[in-house]
Amino acid sequence: MKALVLAEHGGGTLKDSTLATITAATQLGEVTVLVAGQGAEASQAADAAAQVAGVGKVLLADDAAYGQMLAENVAALIVPLMDSHDALLCPATSNGKNIAPRVAALLDVMQVSDVLSIEGERTFTRPIYAGNAIATVESTEAKLVLTVRGTSFAKAEATGGSAPVESLTGAGDAGLSRFVGCEDSASDRPELTSAGVVVSGGRALKDAETFAAIITPLADRLHAAIGASRAAVDAGYIGNDHQVGQTGKIVAPQLYIAVGISGAIQHLAGMKDAHTIIAINKDPDAPIFQVADIGLVADIFTAVPELTSKL
Amino acid sequence: MKILVPVKRVIDYNVRPRVKADGSGVDLANVKMSMNPFDEIAVEQAVRLKEAGGAEEIVVVSVGPAKAADTLRSAMAMGADRAILVQTDETVEPLAVAKILKAVFEAEQPGLVILGKQAIDDDCNQTGQMLAALTGRPQGTFASKLEIAGEEALVTREVDGGLETIALALPAIVTADLRLNEPRYASLPNIMKAKKKPIDTKAPEDFGVDVTPRLRTLKVSEPPTRAAGILVGSVDELVAKIKDMGVVA
Numbered sequence A: 001m002k003a004l005v006l007a008e009h010g011g012g013t014l015k016d017s018t019l020a021t022i023t024a025a026t027q028l029g030e031v032t033v034l035v036a037g038q039g040a041e042a043s044q045a046a047d048a049a050a051q052v053a054g055v056g057k058v059l060l061a062d063d064a065a066y067g068q069m070l071a072e073n074v075a076a077l078i079v080p081l082m083d084s085h086d087a088l089l090c091p092a093t094s095n096g097k098n099i100a101p102r103v104a105a106l107l108d109v110m111q112v113s114d115v116l117s118i119e120g121e122r123t124f125t126r127p128i129y130a131g132n133a134i135a136t137v138e139s140t141e142a143k144l145v146l147t148v149r150g151t152s153f154a155k156a157e158a159t160g161g162s163a164p165v166e167s168l169t170g171a172g173d174a175g176l177s178r179f180v181g182c183e184d185s186a187s188d189r190p191e192l193t194s195a196g197v198v199v200s201g202g203r204a205l206k207d208a209e210t211f212a213a214i215i216t217p218l219a220d221r222l223h224a225a226i227g228a229s230r231a232a233v234d235a236g237y238i239g240n241d242h243q244v245g246q247t248g249k250i251v252a253p254q255l256y257i258a259v260g261i262s263g264a265i266q267h268l269a270g271m272k273d274a275h276t277i278i279a280i281n282k283d284p285d286a287p288i289f290q291v292a293d294i295g296l297v298a299d300i301f302t303a304v305p306e307l308t309s310k311l
Numbered sequence B: 001m002k003i004l005v006p007v008k009r010v011i012d013y014n015v016r017p018r019v020k021a022d023g024s025g026v027d028l029a030n031v032k033m034s035m036n037p038f039d040e041i042a043v044e045q046a047v048r049l050k051e052a053g054g055a056e057e058i059v060v061v062s063v064g065p066a067k068a069a070d071t072l073r074s075a076m077a078m079g080a081d082r083a084i085l086v087q088t089d090e091t092v093e094p095l096a097v098a099k100i101l102k103a104v105f106e107a108e109q110p111g112l113v114i115l116g117k118q119a120i121d122d123d124c125n126q127t128g129q130m131l132a133a134l135t136g137r138p139q140g141t142f143a144s145k146l147e148i149a150g151e152e153a154l155v156t157r158e159v160d161g162g163l164e165t166i167a168l169a170l171p172a173i174v175t176a177d178l179r180l181n182e183p184r185y186a187s188l189p190n191i192m193k194a195k196k197k198p199i200d201t202k203a204p205e206d207f208g209v210d211v212t213p214r215l216r217t218l219k220v221s222e223p224p225t226r227a228a229g230i231l232v233g234s235v236d237e238l239v240a241k242i243k244d245m246g247v248v249a
């Protein structure tokens, strides 16, 4: 089977989710990576993709129309490439989730979302009902379109490969949509979805200042990424890109510390694959304790600063 | 402008789904069902646009069993004007739903379609993007803000890196994220009024759409359960445990 992987990249490097998706693709067959983007950053990302172990070929589409990964333009770029590929794999990121279904519909195929494992050439597992059930599905489609959950596949080795990079010209701008601007929350913390340790705060944190005062020092001490419940994001304690859960990000760190989070099923959907879960909550009946490996029933406003100072 | 809002009847988000013992699916017998939460947000946004004078009519559509009429009534109680029920007892996959919606789109000629970003039962997150592809229209997925500015829709999207704003030529397809708005509760008089609003009942065949699934579900199983944990009695004990994990330098 010939598999095409849509790369997710930034600043000239590949995102970890791309490396995980490449691993999934190697389980299906020969791997070609498509890097769509604009300028030096795109060509650097293509060079990085060429080094990844297991990659057979890299396609580079460098055009202003692909600089912001607008779905209309990128989907139109991918569709003709599927004449010579049997499967498209995109990371199940906001970008992949945006583009893959558009491609699938243009190919008249049903997509398999959020693939957790590849059981056979056409058989996959995926979560449904916020991860409260796992479905094993078989696709009868001529072409496979998959989005891949990054935390479920090991990252491909970033070096060891030496694939050729071919330039590609697509149809360019479809003229349907336009990028206006973005508010990037740049941070020097580890990326939430691939961090080894995540410290997350919930509604109990009161406001943005308190959230920062309680959560940040502990995260700093543990070199951790910062997560949050939906309630904390809705209340403006921290940006939307920190939300963990069914509709936020999926994390599977070595250690997840839930601070003042009750453990709603929608939150658990995003973090219950962590290796070790620690929960700190004053309510001994909070559902988070049912999934926690280590629980501490305590007031976070005293317990967390004490914990940070003693670590 | 007319706004089309597709709404799905799903398990209520407060219910903990149980996998059937025979592995054939999730047990929905006697389970509370509701409108997909993201679709409530989509309906709310349409109603707000109408209240602000930016839309004349809101049409809601659902593909599902006869009971999906309840979901359509809830949407009309929130302020939608009329409804289309595409009745079927089959499980209809996003691609087929999108094909039905495309036919409705062509018949109704809306300026805007607002869907939920994902249905909380199948968690597919596909239908809006597929509808946009099939109609050849632009898409603004995971919207946390939506404004109509002249011939364009300005959509602020919740993306992995933060927030992104794009401009879409109308008609456009938008999918609602959680922070787009907080849906209202329907008032009693509006619930009564909604009972008199029309529901036009159709079948997938009326739109020439074959809803035969393209994916075969071989089995549905429980996710792996986590081993029972322990409670520690003090911060000092917790500190010791964390130090044992080797995560502190």
Ligand SMILES: Cc1cc2nc3c(=O)[nH]c(=O)nc-3n(C[C@H](O)[C@H](O)[C@H](O)COP(=O)(O)OP(=O)(O)OC[C@H]3O[C@@H](n4cnc5c(N)ncnc54)[C@H](O)[C@@H]3O)c2cc1C
Residues within 6 Å of the ligand: A201, A202, A203, A204, A228, A229, A230, A231, A232, A243, A244, A245, A246, A247, A248, A249, A260, A261, A262, A263, A264, A265, A266, A267, A270, A280, A281, A282, A283, A286, A298, A299, A300, A301, B013, B037, B038, B120
């Ligand atoms: C469609 C849908 C999708 C959703 N998606 C997500 C998602 O992706 N992610 C997500 O997180 N949620 C999601 N939710 C929301 C989810 O249902 C919960 O509402 C949310 O997770 C609750 O956040 P919380 O635990 O911070 O708040 P709460 O449930 O209010 O819990 C706060 C906790 O803090 C504890 N507490 C309070 N004060 C203290 C103190 N001083 N010391 C110690 N403990 C204290 C309380 O005992 C309580 O357990 C979604 C909901 C819907 C309907």
Ligand SMILES: Nc1ncnc2c1ncn2[C@@H]1O[C@H](COP(=O)(O)O)[C@@H](O)[C@H]1O
Residues within 6 Å of the ligand: B006, B007, B008, B009, B036, B038, B039, B042, B061, B062, B063, B064, B092, B094, B097, B114, B115, B116, B117, B118, B119, B120, B122, B123, B124, B125, B126, B127, B128
């Ligand atoms: N059967 C359906 N009837 C009406 N709308 C639907 C249906 N299925 C999906 N949708 C719409 O598409 C959105 C995304 O669903 P999904 O792609 O299944 O995650 C939902 O939030 C609804 O707005």
